[in-house]
Amino acid sequence: MKKLINAIENVVRDPLMGMAAAHPELKVSIDPHYIVRADAPIPGKVAVVSGGGSGHEPLHGGFVGVGMLDGACPGEVFTSPTPDQMYACGQAVNSGAGVLFLVKNYTGDVLSFETAAELLHFDGVPVQNILVDDDVAVKDSLYTAGRRGVGTTVIMEKIVGAAAEAGYDLDQCADLARKVNQYGRSMGVALTSCTVPAAGKPSFELGDDEMEIGIGIHGEPGQKRMPVVSADEIATMLANEILDDPPYTRTVHEWDRQAGEWVDRELTDAPFAAGDDVIALVNSMGGTPLSELYTIYAKLAQICQDRQINIVRNLVGPYITSLEMQGCSITLVKVDDEMLGFWDASVRTPALRWGM
Amino acid sequence: MKKLINAIENVVRDPLMGMAAAHPELKVSIDPHYIVRADAPIPGKVAVVSGGGSGHEPLHGGFVGVGMLDGACPGEVFTSPTPDQMYACGQAVNSGAGVLFLVKNYTGDVLSFETAAELLHFDGVPVQNILVDDDVAVKDSLYTAGRRGVGTTVIMEKIVGAAAEAGYDLDQCADLARKVNQYGRSMGVALTSCTVPAAGKPSFELGDDEMEIGIGIHGEPGQKRMPVVSADEIATMLANEILDDPPYTRTVHEWDRQAGEWVDRELTDAPFAAGDDVIALVNSMGGTPLSELYTIYAKLAQICQDRQINIVRNLVGPYITSLEMQGCSITLVKVDDEMLGFWDASVRTPALRWGM
Amino acid sequence: MTVTKAQIIDWLGKSAAVLEENKAYLTELDGPIGDSDHGVNIARGFGAVAENLPDVADQDIGSILKMTAMTLMSKVGGASGMLYGNFFLRAAMGVNGKETLSADDLNKLLEVGVGGIVQRGRAVVGDKTMIDAWTPALAAFQSSLTAGREITAAMRACVDAAEQGMKDTIPLQARKGRASYLGERSIGHQDPGATSTYLILNALLEAIEA
Amino acid sequence: MTVTKAQIIDWLGKSAAVLEENKAYLTELDGPIGDSDHGVNIARGFGAVAENLPDVADQDIGSILKMTAMTLMSKVGGASGMLYGNFFLRAAMGVNGKETLSADDLNKLLEVGVGGIVQRGRAVVGDKTMIDAWTPALAAFQSSLTAGREITAAMRACVDAAEQGMKDTIPLQARKGRASYLGERSIGHQDPGATSTYLILNALLEAIEA
Ligand SMILES: Nc1ncnc2c1ncn2[C@@H]1O[C@H](COP(=O)(O)OP(=O)(O)O)[C@@H](O)[C@H]1O
Ligand SMILES: Nc1ncnc2c1ncn2[C@@H]1O[C@H](COP(=O)(O)OP(=O)(O)O)[C@@H](O)[C@H]1O
Numbered sequence A, B: 001m002k003k004l005i006n007a008i009e010n011v012v013r014d015p016l017m018g019m020a021a022a023h024p025e026l027k028v029s030i031d032p033h034y035i036v037r038a039d040a041p042i043p044g045k046v047a048v049v050s051g052g053g054s055g056h057e058p059l060h061g062g063f064v065g066v067g068m069l070d071g072a073c074p075g076e077v078f079t080s081p082t083p084d085q086m087y088a089c090g091q092a093v094n095s096g097a098g099v100l101f102l103v104k105n106y107t108g109d110v111l112s113f114e115t116a117a118e119l120l121h122f123d124g125v126p127v128q129n130i131l132v133d134d135d136v137a138v139k140d141s142l143y144t145a146g147r148r149g150v151g152t153t154v155i156m157e158k159i160v161g162a163a164a165e166a167g168y169d170l171d172q173c174a175d176l177a178r179k180v181n182q183y184g185r186s187m188g189v190a191l192t193s194c195t196v197p198a199a200g201k202p203s204f205e206l207g208d209d210e211m212e213i214g215i216g217i218h219g220e221p222g223q224k225r226m227p228v229v230s231a232d233e234i235a236t237m238l239a240n241e242i243l244d245d246p247p248y249t250r251t252v253h254e255w256d257r258q259a260g261e262w263v264d265r266e267l268t269d270a271p272f273a274a275g276d277d278v279i280a281l282v283n284s285m286g287g288t289p290l291s292e293l294y295t296i297y298a299k300l301a302q303i304c305q306d307r308q309i310n311i312v313r314n315l316v317g318p319y320i321t322s323l324e325m326q327g328c329s330i331t332l333v334k335v336d337d338e339m340l341g342f343w344d345a346s347v348r349t350p351a352l353r354w355g356m
Numbered sequence C, D: 001m002t003v004t005k006a007q008i009i010d011w012l013g014k015s016a017a018v019l020e021e022n023k024a025y026l027t028e029l030d031g032p033i034g035d036s037d038h039g040v041n042i043a044r045g046f047g048a049v050a051e052n053l054p055d056v057a058d059q060d061i062g063s064i065l066k067m068t069a070m071t072l073m074s075k076v077g078g079a080s081g082m083l084y085g086n087f088f089l090r091a092a093m094g095v096n097g098k099e100t101l102s103a104d105d106l107n108k109l110l111e112v113g114v115g116g117i118v119q120r121g122r123a124v125v126g127d128k129t130m131i132d133a134w135t136p137a138l139a140a141f142q143s144s145l146t147a148g149r150e151i152t153a154a155m156r157a158c159v160d161a162a163e164q165g166m167k168d169t170i171p172l173q174a175r176k177g178r179a180s181y182l183g184e185r186s187i188g189h190q191d192p193g194a195t196s197t198y199l200i201l202n203a204l205l206e207a208i209e210a
């Protein structure tokens, strides 16, 4: 294992110190770990907060800033953050307009954010948790923990962050976030494993000419293993899985602020259809160079064109990664005018910036 | 070798197709390979053009756009582009105000850009070549091909691109570019090798606990090999090499437009001094995750503070890479008000964007 | 026979020790069907618990367990951190204010604790999670008591059932947690959480027997 | 004796073939002291030259060499592409309009060609570049002619000197090109560009002897 790190116990802290030094517009808390906008809480504005295991940078800390997240809670590498972080972070950014937690659907994250929501609720903070579960590699929700939250997270943080900036209230932000999730689908592939510093060796072994299709973002094994094929074939496999994905139904737990309890809510995502406008994200798992992502994008653009799916915006680069893993993921999120307007709105974060 | 590629002979073309699909604001030529702003030539504006071997993405194609480059010429992977590309690209972007070639100091690039400059000159196009040679790993210029052009290239393209956008003429742009180069110093380290697709195997072999200090960006061996040490120690080594670098003198060849011939020019760079304002770039060689770069940045910021070097702007991420190589480089460029103003000016390119 | 506060403290210390010892093993179990962090997570958490123990040693058992819960929740991360955290949080409520535990108190501790895991994690037996160890372990403990056995004997039955439940996860296909994404590929591997559960229950037995 | 246009065409074809054959070898030489692309670069370039040859076969030798130069400049990339490109560009100027080459013509071709490499690359003998093959090769050719030898014999001397010059690069420390960055670590490796130069000159000899 060769990495630019110091002590293994500081692999989360040290980059946070770097973030603090590089970005005076952010405020970094070391105990517990969280990153917030230095100007938070912003009076009257809903605070949008996310978090998850570290190792997916720039997600989430790199997306804290004007027009996107108010706060981010990094856990240990590939390990969900803990409720005390989310609670402290939520307290730090709440202006009174409430806190929206955007939660990737991994058991640890879900349970921690649920606990944090309860804690904030008992303090009188209006709070809501919205799940991202967009990974079509997971086929059913009944016999699994449900689809994992992957690339759509980035799109959701941007769109909902802009809406909060524009004055949407907590319920409006939550509704929009739910819509982004229901409009988004992703799938990824790994060419190599990554190495969690504390483990010291690769999370899984792949043969010299093998790849893992349907990989998650924590080095957890994917859907199937097969020989490496061409970029065009890989792009086609991922794009077709996403575009041909049938309606997906699952039960999510959302917080009922009035009753102070969790309620089950059944949600079904409609498949993509010809004529849809989409935002396309071609994302690096960390170790794959940009040139290879553009190779994938070239094929994706062609497939979408053939199927009359209109890519109206795109993002190509490392946005939700798995340490130094080689591989990529494709995310397509259907957009309407409301979503597109918020996508185009100004944003200024370490990892995503335009208009300002 | 596992990569997201199709045929090896298309590893430069395929990503260009993706760039074309993803960025309608750019115009991509496939034969010969070059990328230009779709709105070029821009009347009255000096055209800033760079180029070099592919495999360093986003450099240079990702920096084409408003406020930065007018054109970029990608060669084969790690192989300089050819004069016919530069000639065609220069023709495509020249508005009459002339073409400025920003050239990384590698023999192939230098010779090709010199030939291209001659060709354009004979066509009546005002042209100038400015060298980037900022890699302090190379100690002398007398017994080597001189310092290689590395991280300062990114800073130069941004600053000179903004100046050209603001109406600087060809000589003013050239003077500014020369100043950026003389104010910039870089050094890098590799933890792993990368694999050039056509070669099919790693460019060099590094032991499981070895790193190569002073690596170039083409997988060419560096200054010395040593056991991997901590991020703090690596940051300290690189930062000290840069900050303690003595005055550096070399002879560059610049084009005399009146005489129509190359003239020798001796340039000496002054070392950094306490009180200097600098832009700091902590750059990934491609396969190193952002968290590790911020770990390096944390230490760099502390060293600079201790030495009264003021980091007034920073850039942390993969900007000038070596395919999937793991490692990083540090670049420090001293800035004055003129340079800082152009750094802060709006820019809109695939890989660097703010203010618009 | 009762369980003393010293034994509870001993239990938590022994858990920390045995989880540290088995850190690599548990992390390895989490490789093929997880993300290779269970041992690291849980050893970090119980290590912190052990460090905090002296500060609460003179408080009641409920407070000690609450400290354990809060420490696990803030130090472990991951699914198991929340679930073990919830176990100890509920358990603490179940034995609030006590300085020693009767058989019934220990039963309550385990029962409400396991209830906490189920309430948060919503797993059932057969899902290939720690619940496959907890549920039969609790049942064995309870039927032992019902059959008139002593705490120590009941705990021995409890640990045996936990061990069996742990082993029984091997042929199962996971339906909860990260392992569930593997579908059939999760078959043939022992669940790391069920394994740490067995180790923690065994530490309790050893503390009681000591 | 003269060198015919057919022999010149044969030279370029043979060069393409031998460089393709030695592609991996040349690329490997470029590993320890370069960037592992010399064989790939030069084989790509001469391959393109060979493809273009039929189109210019009925033109004069100068035009054929000019096509070679332009093709190498636009297909090879890297230092060697520009240097070999310059060799053939100058060489083309030196024998402009010719349909056959006398000994003096061939001498001119080589002399102005090598001058082109030096003018662009500014290397001197001892810098561990292709110039370490070209310069002694040219000198051997010229002194052979001066001594009254035939073209074929002079070319043999030329190739022998190129081979010796190529081998002599091994103990040198590079002072030009990518290898120079290695300082003392460049010692002990044969220069790839000097090696391809030897192969190209040997192809010329074979074409003349054929
Ligand atoms: N919903 C659940 N209910 C009960 N236990 C669960 C549940 N999900 C996961 N687990 C347990 O958690 C263990 C994994 O813990 P750990 O590796 O620390 O967390 P993570 O999966 O977040 O990396 C599994 O082996 C399983 O026993
Ligand atoms: N300045 C120079 N003058 C003459 N030959 C040179 C010079 N620089 C490099 N070379 C030759 O070029 C060869 C390398 O060619 P190649 O690998 O194709 O290009 P690059 O170094 O750009 O990758 C070297 O082996 C050397 O013989």
Ligand SMILES: [Mg+2]
Pocket (backbone or CB within 6 Å): A078, A079, A080, A108, C035, C037, C078, C079
């Ligand atoms: Mg985990």
Ligand SMILES: [Mg+2]
Pocket (backbone or CB within 6 Å): B078, B079, B080, B108, D035, D037, D078, D079
């Ligand atoms: Mg090269």
Ligand SMILES: [Mg+2]
Pocket (backbone or CB within 6 Å): C030, C034, C035, C036, C037, C038, C078, C178
């Ligand atoms: Mg785990």
Ligand SMILES: [Mg+2]
Pocket (backbone or CB within 6 Å): D030, D034, D035, D036, D037, D038, D078, D178
């Ligand atoms: Mg080379």
